Amino acid sequence: MTRNTTYALDIALVIAGILVIWQLLHMGAGDVAISSPAATALRAGELLASPGFWPHAAETGLALLYALIIAVLIGLGVGTLLGAHRLSGAVAEPILVALYSLPKITLYPVILLVFGLGLEAKVAFGAIHGVIPVTIFTMNAVKNINPVFLRTSRVLGMGPMQTATHILVPATLPEIVSGLRVGFSLTLLGVIIGELFASHRGMGFLVMRAIGTHDVVTMMAVTLILAVAAVLIASTLLYIDNRLHRRV
Amino acid sequence: MTRLAWIRLAIVFAAFAVLEWLVQSGRISTHTMIPPTAMVTELWALLASGELTGDLVQTLSNVAIACLLSVTVGFATGAGVHAVPRLRRALDPFLTTYYAVPFFVFYPLLVFIFGMNNLPMIAIGFMFAVVAMIINTLNGLDKIPRVYAKVARMHQMGRLATALRVQIPAAMPNLFTGLKLSVAYSFIGVIAAEFILAPGGLGYAISFAYDNFDNETMYALMLFILVLVTAINMTLHSIEQRLLRRQGL
Structure with a gap:
């Protein structure tokens, strides 16, 4: 073999x-x-075939997408600034790590008070989970760019735009994809936790409703669909991540 | 304290001062946020009245049990899996994607199985923390230089002596990272579980205060958890630094 x-x-x-x-x-x-694996898989198949399921999946997907976009934009921006300026990076890193390990769920009531019930609260909660790992990974990627690359670009007389597309992006991409991978997992966790309370749509809501009616099969089927989707996306990102790291 | 630590402290203070000013000047409504000074006064009153003691003891003991279990089970599993390279290679993608599964959705199920007591919370804390320990044990064992094993063989050390005197000390930095993450993740797991559904504990106290529009208590408790977890993390961080320095890293 x-x-x-x-x-x-x-x-x-x-x-x-x-x-x-x-x-x-x-x-x-x-x-x-x-419920047994077979029964759960059957129920998951039923759910996937029923038209009532897809609006919930779309709601969660949309919240996840918005949250990821916000987390990535802020993370890339702040991470690049912190990585480029050595003192700010050194000051910020332990603060970021401390924020990363806080139980952010305790802040959920604040999010609800600020954003009200609905999509915005879920997006905000997902984004605050995802933004910190993206920032940390971006910061380290920018900080660790080989200075020779930057000097070469200056010697070759490259403009800022060319330096960005030919040097900065290729040099930092592998680490940024790693950050995106971790950020994706946490953003999804944030969005789902957001949906478990005070929500009327989405996969988290489906789980809570099934629990309310003691519908164990449906609860486990929704969880299974979520888990499989999450693992598939994470594996794809892991695959890209590994390939990028091997290339460098 | 170093210069960097002073800057950090100044930033945290400035953040609280800005928040205080925003609320005091009415730019943020008191229905949304209360001034940090009010949080501190309220927290002081709560601590002094002894109202919090029961919740605090419950949360801390659940975190301690979850953490202890995840560190021991995680280390044993990591060491076991490391010994079987084929199993390890097959498990790797599952371990790396583990945290993508939002398994807090299992929590209500665990309450259903174990009943409304401390077991489901410990189980969630354990599930959340154990994989971080497994991953870091594997990383630590991976990083041991081959030459160490040769030296152990030259000194004719047995399996146990090699493990205790060569492998574990060499893997210590990663094992400690695992421990640190286990503590943080046990906290996140237990408090989140308490927040969702629980008979008591700090997370439950916050969600109870939220449901009753009791902003003072809610913010005081949030501040308490933030300070508590940050203090524990910083203590572990300084122990880690000392450990690394002793190893000459």
């Missing part, structure tokens, strides 16, 4: 292992607590 087929087989075995543990948990806890 080649290396790649062994790898694919190993991954399949891990997935099979997860399914077996899930089935065992189902057998131990019963239908009232955990």
